[in-house]
Amino acid sequence: MQKDRQSKIRNFSIIAHIDHGKSTLADRLIQMTGQLTEREMQEQVLDTMDLEKERGITIKLQTTRLEYTAKDGETYTLNLIDTPGHVDFTYEVSRSLAACEGAVLVVDAAQGVEAQTMANVHLADEQGLEVFPVLNKIDLPSARPDEVIKEIEDDLAILAQDAPRISAKDGINIEDVLERIVQRVPAPTGDEKAPLKALVFDSMYDSYTGAIAYVRIFDGQVKKGDKIRMMSNGSEYEVAEVGVHTPKQHKMDALRAGDVGYITASIKNVRDCRVGDTITNANRPTEKPLPGYKKVTPMVYCGIYPLGDQKVDDVRDALEKLQLNDGALIYEAETSAALGYGFRCGFLGLLHLEIIQERLIREFDLDIISTSPSVIYNVNMKSGEKIKVQNPSNLPDLTLIENMEEPIVKADIMVLKDYVGNVMALCEERRGTMLHMEYLDEMKVMIHYELPLNEVIYDFFDTLKSITKGYGSLDYELLEYRPADLVKLDILINKERIDAFTMILHKSSSVYRGRRICEKLKDTIPRQMFNIPIQAAIGSNVIARENVKAMRKDVTSKCYGGDITRKKKLLEKQKKGKKRMQKFGNVEIPQKAFLEVLKYDDE
């Protein structure tokens, strides 16, 4: 009986390179299976964050349950677990995949196989998933399905001859995909009678219900009133509600082996609802937890500080809430001489950092500024002590340092062969060492590089995209730490060192970078009533300088017809403009200046 029930369940993910149409396909599947009315069906239902819709990428994963009556006459429950598509979010992809038995691999019929396609297939293989391909955007004039099929078979060793050829956008051949899911994705085979074993693959915080755990039940069952235990720390809760997403939250009597759904249990402490944890029944616990997820370690750090009148507590609250469903984000309090109280935050990569920044600004309506991003450096002191530095301004005096080590990543970059020269030039400029290069087919080349991470975090990805006309794709992982000739670059504004701008970088690029930063600051800091010298210095040695010339004239010479109100409004606007700036001594620096410094270059 229970085997029979599970035989009608399919748990699957959709994996794809960014922009290949994963979210559009997900929307179509929901629409086809009639879960939402036309009115409720907004574009890309699963991307719930504004930011996601705007950027066209999925950051947070979402799940939804579909009911599908297949051609064999049986009705199946298809649980779709959406996955993010960007290089920074590999960790989140692995979380969702662990909850599935199969994955639909979406490949753009024009773009073909890309770096993230390969990386995701690799992840799915690691989880032992059944992967089958789908060719999307088949209606594009530039579609080349036959070649792309060959790419999939050659590069990924996945049979693709009979892959459904679809257009998710226009709803062409979507039913083939649903049929394929039923046929190809294995049904779950858990033991309903065994002790509860549920994997938390995501969590969310709700101010009414507490943390909501998104779970895949592997064995056993769970219902309202059950006493559950979080196996990582032993904390116990009573289940308040279980249910599924359709994609709206829908209450159920129980979740059983094979099901995907949610559990609420008045979990007020978010740390008790960690992604990767196993939930079991407290009265009848399972012996061994499910294998945990890959532990994430942030690779990029930066300081986030309240700006102007913004309170530091508001920033803390917002970070805490974001952390609930973003296990990869970490933060701790720190102080800056220039910026006061704030937080040092750790991220998976620069995109992750940008997204957190934007979410803080948009969703929480905060005025913040971020300091220059940094990686973690190993510092070997002359005293023999070894320390790790993630905040450049905490770097000890150079005379006390024996040497420093920086993290090196192994980067896999896939490009069309026409752009190989550009990519190599970029990687050389960023101190890369080429390992090898392989032709995947006549057009595509995979280049393997070793790159210092601190070179990758300064808009390497954006630059890669622009020098390859958007075709270049990147995947990277940490390799090791290596000694490097690093220096600390300080920025002085009006002769005061602004610690928020301090960065650690390789000596070879320090003069150039210092000069560029000074130029950029000169362009973004508005003229004020006095001259503002801007200097870049290594130790006491000034390597670059610029000057923001004093404003000479800002006067309303005429008040037309006694229009006092207009003049008043102008002044009030001027006053307001100052609020969006951070004051250092007498110098006002706009938020934008802090963002500009992060950018590597724009020439």
Place this chain on the structure above:
Amino acid sequence: MMMNKEKRSIYIHIPFCQKKCFYCNFRSTTDDTLVEDYIKGLIKEIVLYKDLLKTSIIETIYIGGGTPSFISETYIAEIIETINKYNDLSQLKEFTIEVNPGTLNEKKLRTYKKLRINRLSMGLQSSDNKMLKTIGRIHTFEEAKAAYHLAREIGFENISLDLIFGLPGQSISDFEVSINEVIKLAPEHISAYSLKVEEETPLFNLIKEKTLVLPKEEMDREMYQQLIRLLEKNNYHLYEISNFSKKGYESKHNMAYWKRQEYFGFGLAAHGYLKNKRYGNTENFDDYFQMLSKNNRPIISEESLNKEDALFEEIMLGLRLKKGINLKKLNKNYAIDFLNSKRETIQFLLDEELITINKESLKLTIKGMDLSNQVIAQLVDYHSNIESDKNP
């Protein structure tokens, strides 16, 4: 019955011009078919204020534009007669009309004189004919001089001439020529404005497409300093950022603005300040007529001033004057200790030589005048305690 009468001024706006100057973004039209209806409207508007007019002591009237001298002098007479119905104007000390030298004639001037207009404000702008053409003026310098002398002959003893500097392609010596020509004419009052290029003016586009090039800021400021030097040498005293006069000829009407006295504002886009309320009239002709046809005042914006607003204005307006703000009065009227409450800002402004303080007055230096918007923005900001509220 004795009534408590208050001193008030009157501003009347005439939004018509023969031709729009290239730098002007002010409300005016060249469509003279509207003039008659407009004057009817204006008269109706004045009538709507009759009670308040009756209880006011009118010391100054200013007819501005646009170009008030563009329309027939009989219209001006009608307006004055209307006001006269409700106020005998017996206390009138200064009555100014703005005139464009290209629109003046003897008949107009004689009528003005009869109407008790005792001050002319003439837009001369420059003594360089090429420059006048570049900025779209309708007259030459020679015509302006002729109009000026004519006014003198007819007996106008208080004339103000307007100059604009920082004009496209203008050099410092070009401007000196204009200043010296004006000094030769010996008017009682001189207003000199630094050109401000407003969006949506022909000049804005010409500069954007680089057909015309403006002098650099530094040069503009040198012109201003040269202006002050030359005029002071010839006994014209800078009494407000843009205004100079011979002793005793400061514009009473403008002074009333700076001193926050009340005034009626009549006409399209006019602004007024009555019963502690600042108000602005509609800038749209149709709306103006429409509102008046329903016997409503054509006001579209209104703001009552609280103590904080008043203080804001006091600082903003007071600092425009050469003599600055009277600190003793300010502290007393607003129950504050101005210098102490803004200690750090004041120190900074003193260090940068933007203001000076002696005994009772705080005033802008010349450099402070150049940057007056910046300085004022700092001094009126009462809520910028950044350091203290950032700690957790």
